[in-house]
Amino acid sequence: MCYSLIRKILFCLSPEQAHFFTLTTLGLAEKLRMTKLLPSPLGSPLDVMGLKFPNAVGLAAGLDKNGEYIDALAALGFGFIEVGTVTPRPQPGNLLPRLFRLPKYEALINRMGFNNKGVDYLLEQLKKTRFTGILGINIGKNKETTIENAAQDYLYMMRKVIPFASYIAINISxxxxxxxxQLQQGDLLQNLLRTLKAEQVFFFENNNKYVPLVVKISPDLTKDELMQMCDIFLAEKIDGIIATNTTVHRDGIELSPLAAEMGGLSGMPLMRRSTGIIKELQLLLKSSIPIIGCGGILSAEDAREKMDSGATLVQIYTGLIYQGPKLLRDIIKLPGQGVLS
Ligand SMILES: Cc1cc2nc3c(=O)[nH]c(=O)nc-3n(C[C@H](O)[C@H](O)[C@H](O)COP(=O)(O)O)c2cc1C
Structure with a gap:
């Protein structure tokens, strides 16, 4: 069945119902070994942050928050999968409705609020998975933890997940x-990264496994803010940057009746802003820290643009909702994809 028809059916459900239905169906197909029938896109392998990626296209955080569908999602052919954001303790997130579709703009607005089942539940899932590919674990803080104490939540999370992670994504955006x-600024950022970096080194010295630390940043940063962050990333030897999370701006959707909904905007209207951040990073860092481009990729051309702007890897989320798994295959087929310059 073509994805446009599947999408029509899914869009009759509320966004969260469609999300749950799609993932449980995919999970069931995986249990019945039916996902083996899916075409497996190969792509060109590439080395980034000391890890070998089978292709450059990853699943962005937020779709499989609790790591319950890793094997099923891997069967779609992703070069890497990022689970989370996970927090130390389970939390329900914000009240419903908290996820909105804007089909005319191929966009979503979400204010999920880190709804997740907590790190111990994630660890149970990770022990069950057969996945041996690149797994990113995206970590955050609980809602009630103050910003001043946030580093303790991140450190706690890191200690728990590091044995299972190919890389750890620090979500401060x-x-x-x-x-x-606020964790993206000055001393708060420096202290957080220094604490986590020390833990990374400690784990490496004791286990001989280097787990890259990747920071996920906002698309709403000013040039000055970005410049200050890059100084800290370089000083603290951060291994990678995910650019970007969702935006609080409403560029391009001003006329939508949903524009006033609180939350982060993703999908097509985010593309330009998010790629602008990649370009700034490239100017500031000159390829010294790998960039994972994320935000508004709805076509293979969008992914190409991110890579031409400085991204080595890309991630998708909203594009998958609107275009289906074909988007992943189209990007993987791009000429030169995966070839490091
Ligand atoms: C419903 C939803 C939930 C998300 N949850 C998370 C999350 O828990 N952690 C995170 O780092 N990013 C989260 N994101 C942001 C995505 O990972 C991604 O950065 C953003 O949506 C931009 O990419 P896109 O335009 O391809 O969707 C979420 C996005 C959506 C739409």
Whole structure:
């Protein structure tokens, strides 16, 4: 069945119902070994952050928050999968409705608020998975933890997940947890990264496994803010940057009746802003830290643009909802994809 028809059916459900239905169906197909029938896109392998990626296209955080569908999602052919955001303790997230579709703009607005089942539940899922590919684990803080104490939550999370992670993504850019984005600034950022970096080194010395630390940043940063962050990333030897999370701006959707909904905007209207951040990073860092481009990729051309702007890898989320798994295959087929310059 072609994805446009599947999408028509899914869009009759509420966004969260469609999300749950799609993932449980995919999970069931995986259990029945039916996902083996899916065409497996190969792509060109590439080395980034000391890890070997089978292709450059990853699943962005937020779709499989609790790591319950890793094997099923891997069967779609992703080069890497990022689960989370997960917090130390389970939390329900914000009240419903908290996820909105804007089909005319191929966009979503979400204010999920880190709804997740907590790190111990994630670990149970990770012990069950057969997945041996690149797994990113995206970590955050609980809602009630103050910004001043946030580093303790991140450190706790890191200690728990590091044995299972190919890389750890530090989410300090969700717009849906009050004050979280303050962690992107000055001393708060430096202290957080220094604490986590020390833990990374400690784990390496004791286990001989180097787990890259990747910071996920907001698309709403000014040039000055970005410049200050890059100085800290370089000083603390951060291994990678995910650019970007969702935006609180409403560029391009001003006329939508949903524009006033609180939350982060993703999908097509985010593309330009998010790629602008990649270009700034490239100017500032000159390829010294790998960039994972994320935000508004709805076509293979969008992915190409991110890579031409400085991204080595890309991630998709909203594009998958609107275009289906064909988007992943189209990007993987891009000429030169996966070839490091
Ligand atoms: C419903 C939803 C939930 C999300 N949850 C998370 C999350 O828990 N952690 C995170 O780092 N990003 C989260 N994101 C952001 C995505 O990972 C991605 O950065 C953003 O949506 C931009 O990419 P896109 O335009 O391809 O969707 C979420 C996005 C959506 C739409």
């Amino acid at each position: 969700s717009p849906n947890t009050e004050n979280l984005r």
